[in-house]
Amino acid sequence: xxxxxxxxxxxxxxxxxxxxxxxxxxxxxxxxxxxxxxxxxxxxxxxxxxxxxxxxxxxxxxxxxxxxxxxxxxxxxxxxxx
Numbered sequence: 001x002x003x004x005x006x007x008x009x010x011x012x013x014x015x016x017x018x019x020x021x022x023x024x025x026x027x028x029x030x031x032x033x034x035x036x037x038x039x040x041x042x043x044x045x046x047x048x049x050x051x052x053x054x055x056x057x058x059x060x061x062x063x064x065x066x067x068x069x070x071x072x073x074x075x076x077x078x079x080x081x082x
Contacts, residue, residue, distance in 0.1 A: 015079045022062075023072065029058060 008016075016024065033054050037047035059066070 011079045012076075015076050019076070023076070026058070026062070026072075027076070030055060 016027065019027070030051075033051050037051050040047065042050070056066075059068075064072075
């Protein structure tokens with residue numbers, strides 16, 4: 001893997017920095033999947049379905065339930081995740 005740098009809002013940066021290792025790893029996985037899909041030659045619908053399937057599979061393998069994943073994402077977007 002290579003490392004890239006992207007600009008984000010201060011709120012997102014602070015929330016990510018405060019998140020625990022598992023949350024950071026999950027978000028990095030989701031971002032990596034999203035970038036892979038974005039830069040592939042698939043249609044938008046194929047990409048979205050692929051991201052959703054990968055996200056669900058990873059969450060299930062980590063013991064997350066859909067409600068838990070939604071709560072974590074909402075917390076991160078609000079900047080409340082620690």
